[in-house]
Amino acid sequence: MSLREHALSLFRGAVGTVRPAPMLKRALKLQGDGCPQLLVKGQAFPVKKNLYLVGFGKAVLGMAAAAEEILGEQLTRGIINVPLGIQESLQRAGMQEMLLKPHSKIQVIEGAKNNLPDAEALKGAVAIQELAQGLTADDLLLVLISGGGSALLPAPIPPILLEEKEKLTKMLASRGAAIQELNIVRKTLSVLKGGGLAQLAHPAQVVSLILSDVIGDPLDIIASGPTAASSHSVQDCLQILTKYNLLHNLPKSVEMVLSSSPTKPTAPQSYSHVSNIILGSNTLALEEARRQAEGLGYAALVLSAAVHGEVGRVATLYCQLIQLVCLGFASLREGALSDKLRGNLLQLAAELQIPGLDLDEFLEALRGLGPDRPVCILAGGETTVQLQGTGKGGRNQELALRVGLGLHKAQATGASSPQGRCEILFLSGGTDGQDGPTEAAGAFCSPGLVAEALQEGLDVEAFLRNNDSYTFFSQFQGGRHLLVTGLTGTNVMDIQAILIRAMERS
Numbered sequence: 001m002s003l004r005e006h007a008l009s010l011f012r013g014a015v016g017t018v019r020p021a022p023m024l025k026r027a028l029k030l031q032g033d034g035c036p037q038l039l040v041k042g043q044a045f046p047v048k049k050n051l052y053l054v055g056f057g058k059a060v061l062g063m064a065a066a067a068e069e070i071l072g073e074q075l076t077r078g079i080i081n082v083p084l085g086i087q088e089s090l091q092r093a094g095m096q097e098m099l100l101k102p103h104s105k106i107q108v109i110e111g112a113k114n115n116l117p118d119a120e121a122l123k124g125a126v127a128i129q130e131l132a133q134g135l136t137a138d139d140l141l142l143v144l145i146s147g148g149g150s151a152l153l154p155a156p157i158p159p160i161l162l163e164e165k166e167k168l169t170k171m172l173a174s175r176g177a178a179i180q181e182l183n184i185v186r187k188t189l190s191v192l193k194g195g196g197l198a199q200l201a202h203p204a205q206v207v208s209l210i211l212s213d214v215i216g217d218p219l220d221i222i223a224s225g226p227t228a229a230s231s232h233s234v235q236d237c238l239q240i241l242t243k244y245n246l247l248h249n250l251p252k253s254v255e256m257v258l259s260s261s262p263t264k265p266t267a268p269q270s271y272s273h274v275s276n277i278i279l280g281s282n283t284l285a286l287e288e289a290r291r292q293a294e295g296l297g298y299a300a301l302v303l304s305a306a307v308h309g310e311v312g313r314v315a316t317l318y319c320q321l322i323q324l325v326c327l328g329f330a331s332l333r334e335g336a337l338s339d340k341l342r343g344n345l346l347q348l349a350a351e352l353q354i355p356g357l358d359l360d361e362f363l364e365a366l367r368g369l370g371p372d373r374p375v376c377i378l379a380g381g382e383t384t385v386q387l388q389g390t391g392k393g394g395r396n397q398e399l400a401l402r403v404g405l406g407l408h409k410a411q412a413t414g415a416s417s418p419q420g421r422c423e424i425l426f427l428s429g430g431t432d433g434q435d436g437p438t439e440a441a442g443a444f445c446s447p448g449l450v451a452e453a454l455q456e457g458l459d460v461e462a463f464l465r466n467n468d469s470y471t472f473f474s475q476f477q478g479g480r481h482l483l484v485t486g487l488t489g490t491n492v493m494d495i496q497a498i499l500i501r502a503m504e505r506s
């Protein structure tokens with residue numbers, strides 16, 4: 001099998017493991033007839049009387065379909081808010097298992113066109129709020145949460161209007177606010193976010209099953225943490241608004257809510273009726289890919305599930321890692337070039353501040369790999385692209401193109417480049433199957449990409465200047481290097497795979 005086939009199969013394996021149905025079926029069970037119990041990853045929750053289900057997020061339709069299959073007659077009623085058009089597009093894609101059955105007890109509300117809160121999403125949020133408010137101590141509320149949940153559960157604190165809140169979050173996003181910052185502001189201005197839903201559902205038992213799309217899986221940031229104790233206060237929100245120069249331009253309604261917000265977050269003990277359980281994450285997907293890579297004969301290592309930062313800097317990190325591995329294959333592990341690469345890598349890692357990454361330790365593990373097995377490095381997270389051009393692309397395709405360029409430059413500058421002795425493949429893809437506003441999930445690249453593209457009259461650097469990675473990959477070799485999976489129905493950020501093996505000598 002080619003490296004490309006291996007990479008594709010690892011990507012599919014990683015995504016497969018965080019698909020809603022297998023994920024739910026692994027984690028959730030209903031047990032006992034007389035006094036039924038919900039078992040979630042081994043934790044038992046008695047179903048005393050009624051069992052309700054609510055959910056919001058891009059992957060929630062499939063999660064709800066699987067949950068309903070498991071809960072069967074025990075389920076009293078449910079409401080889920082999912083992206084506009086998702087039922088039709090899953091139907092068209094033949095993903096029947098992600099759809100609810102005809103006589104489902106779960107009401108589906110579609111909304112949040114283009115991932116922005118709208119009147120439909122608000123309607124769904126109100127329905128969920130009413131359901132939660134009416135619960136008693138004998139009820140159990142199962143909450144399904146995935147990325148995109150913030151836009152799908154808008155409930156601005158009166159007198160803030162939906163349009164005012166939407167405008168503010170849009171302005172924050174366009175000024176470069178990170179998802180953590182965005183969601184801290186959203187939480188402060190919302191009835192249901194920041195633990196609001198869990199508080200309304202009290203005294204019912206609340207069990208939230210979460211598919212994480214945020215680096216580090218922070219419960220109070222994913223979908224703005226509607227069932228998680230918030231560790232943030234109104235001061236944090238004010239600081240963010242100040243940082244993005246928005247404090248002096250706020251609508252009156254927002255000012256009013258901010259000035260009457262409690263200065264301290266709700267005490268964690270008020271969440272004793274709540275269990276938040278992460279079911280799927282980038283880490284889980286990478287672990288599955290690592291397991292499968294070992295099965296394919298690779299020495300496989302996971303770099304991190306929290307790679308973030310400007311796409312160009314992240315591309316440089318991967319290029320340098322690739323070169324270091326190639327030095328190992330060329331038995332040049334020690335020496336000036338190797339020391340230089342190590343130094344550069346440590347500096348880059350410090351600059352990118354990847355949470356939990358001990359690069360020294362990772363490089364030690366790399367050094368320990370023998371030359372006899374091909375190497376697979378896996379990573380995940382989400383890069384950022386500062387859009388400067390008007391082209392069409394996504395962060396994964398842009399990353400792959402930048403890695404291709406970096407490897408080309410390294411080869412061109414080093415006369416005895418160790419890369420020449422290795423076969424190298426890089427893949428970056430979005431686990432939701434859609435990279436930016438394109439029909440591809442990501443792209444593959446190898447060191448020959450730039451030179452081969454030139455033969456077709458395609459100038460990689462010009463495409464990059466225009467953020468036009470999708471157009472490039474669509475044209476280059478008939479689109480062969482695009483990763484096209486279609487919508488996967490799940491989302492745990494992006495995944496990168498680097499595969500390297502010694503070149504076979506002819």
Ligand SMILES: Nc1ncnc2c1ncn2[C@@H]1O[C@H](COP(=O)(O)OP(=O)(O)OP(=O)(O)O)[C@@H](O)[C@H]1O
Binds near residue numbers: 115
């Ligand atoms: N022409 C482009 N080239 C590179 N990146 C782009 C381009 N246009 C948009 N993007 C990037 O695509 C991202 C938006 O796409 P997408 O919907 O896949 O991500 P998202 O909204 O973060 O959703 P999710 O987290 O669910 O994948 C943004 O990060 C944006 O910077």
Ligand SMILES: O=C(O)[C@H](O)CO
Binds near residue numbers: 147179183213223
């Ligand atoms: O919905 C959201 O807030 C983002 O997808 C992060 O979870």
